Amino acid sequence: MTTDTTAGSTATPSATEYLILGASILGGDAADLLIRDGLIAVVGPEAADAASRGAVTIDAEGLVALPGMVDLHTHLREPGREDAETVETGSRAAALGGFTAIHAMANSSPVADTAGVVEQVYRLGLASGWVEVRPVGAVTVGLGGQRLAELGAMAESRASVRVFSDDGICVHDPVLMRRALEYVKAFDGVIAQHAQEPRLTEGAQMNEGEVSAVLGLTGWPAVAEESIIARDVLLAQHVGSRLHVCHVSTAGSVEIIRWAKARGIDVTAEVTPHHLLLTDELVRSYDPVYKVNPPLRTSDDVHALRAALADGTIDVVGTDHAPHPSEHKECEWAQAAMGMTGLETALSVVQHAMVETGLLDWEGFARVTSVAPARIGRLEHQGRPLAAGEPANLILVDPAARWTVDPSTMATKGRNSPFRGLELPGSVRATFYAGHPTVLEGRLATPRQAPAASMTGEAPAWNI
């Protein structure tokens, strides 16, 4: 990677050194870190000596230092639905939530199915400067499920797309799915599948089970997810490609993925924070804030997902952050849009569901929120160890903090948080993105200035 060495801009904040004192590295021993020129320059007792006189000192006693979180699954809504979210507002929310990289899903309007659209989103991300914004390319033209989009053009664009997904819609045609899996091998891409058999889920409103039977809402059966995952892992095996399964939601899906991994199939899987905590019992309120796709499942599913994330069957946490304007939720259940916000609550929910239950330590947290998603998305400068010479994408977390979720104060435009009113642990105190503090003292600081060369298009993008 090339670091930010924009000539002549001595006033840029990234030119400042940051000396972090006494942070617990991945929840282990406390150490000092010196951040300079976009890199972690020194880790250890000599950091203070190495710092220049003008270095900004951050007292991190009691805080945990973690690699910046990487989200494989974010809906930024731009272009097309800027009333719901923009790259700017979504990436602000991401920085506050402890992310240094997010993947913008392709279901914008126009759909991100050409090099032009993914480059637009990529440039908007660079201009915003709060996190690294990596566009996801659509698998099929217009998410139509008929013809492959120009995956190669997107891969070779300045956005250098590696993750392709029709998320929101399943690539249900088995031949098309097979071809997509095969084709992306040419540029080390991955197909991120939204596993939902369409015929089995026509008009589906919630998990099919005891609660849907009582509420009279059309069921979304677990088998509609599991049957597609079973097919896809076999396709991935057959063509020798890699598959990523988005938002796994059922205990049965976990079993299939566990089986596939045991067979050596190159499959990775993702779970959302909300599927790690919430169940379909909440739908009894008919409050559409709990409407999401795939739907909230049962308590048994929640426990199976947690166990799978702990034992590595599920590789990553992806937020599926899906902001909606309030009118899309202030209506009857069947009319309401599906989706929940998640960027600003992900860390706390995962801490609550996984760390405080003893299922993961902070190193494990870093694995599922940063290391593994960066590897899947092929972001070589993200999810790195907190060691000298590594890119300074890291966060400082106060694990002892407690806060009550209030969607009206969030940076995202979406107010549709299912965690409203819930007291959660953990607070992001600082986020460093390529050495630049986007969040300090738990509040937004300043965005990182985009390297001039990458904006003009005369030089390769900084992170290719």
Added chain:
Amino acid sequence: MKHLLSTQDLSARNALRLLNVAEEMAAVGQREIKKLPALRGRTVVNLFFEDSTRTRISFEAAAKRLSADVINFAAKGSSVSKGESLKDTAQTLEAMSADAVVIRHPASGAPARLAASGWIDAAVVNAGDGTHEHPTQALLDAFTLRRHWAKLDGTPSAGTTLAGMKVLIVGDVLHSRVARSNVWLLTTLGAEVLLAGPPTLLPVGVGAWPCTVYYNLDDALAQRPDAVMMLRLQAERMNAAFFPSTREYSRRWGFDDGRLALLDTMGLDDTVIMHPGPMNRGLEISSAAADSPRSTVLAQVRNGVSVRMAALYLLLSGDSQDDPQDDQPENQADQPDQLATTPEGRTP
């Protein structure tokens, strides 16, 4: 009781109060002057997003017999096709000072949404929501059954429960709000409920319901039910492969002349046949069964007005003898304090 949204959250005590008041209302219906001044000056809005002449007329008659002012708001089709949201419609009614909103809506949960949203202050009465519930239909069915049960016993209806009664509900339970409301209410009142229908038309999860399920109607009839409630079948379900043909459905799950004769053969002289209407004669019920002395179809319609009068009266007259159990909301959104702990639906 602030609202009447479902029978699942209706306590036995409040259900019996509703039925007892309905008996008093029925007595008013026998008088020469069938009108009470109880709700004079109050406004009841019938907000119907689905066509339903029968239910609307029944509610209208009920409100008028209690001297309430009635506004009929027929938002035919969905709220969205009108380009107006449920919220805007509700707030329009609020601005007109509605005291009660009787709502029929194709979306399950729309009345609950209206009641919990804070968009309006009016009492909300669910007149049928999607495939969720139709509580006043179940109340009128229970009222009809209770009169029958008390008469056999030689006791007055008021105060009686349905203890010991066996009620068989037959047909498309999956899509039936009438079936759901009846399952909860009849079991709350002490009856034993049996369900019979094709497996495709029984919901996944029915195993958790407090009833026995039969796939064969004749096996269910062999349990000697005291009442058989036939559900309306929408013929278009056939197109979604719920069953192969209406003829096959009719043979296996229709109450035909043969099954009518079977009741006589079995000596079930007091077993009644119910139907919420409108009937598909020759499909789920034969004409002979619908018109037989066992049929309670017309009594059900008549009792509907009494039950709806009772519901509107109890909701709007500041009922002081409420069952406090019903005042504990099940909706977690109403209990922000509990969200901090681990309410149902959030796995600890």
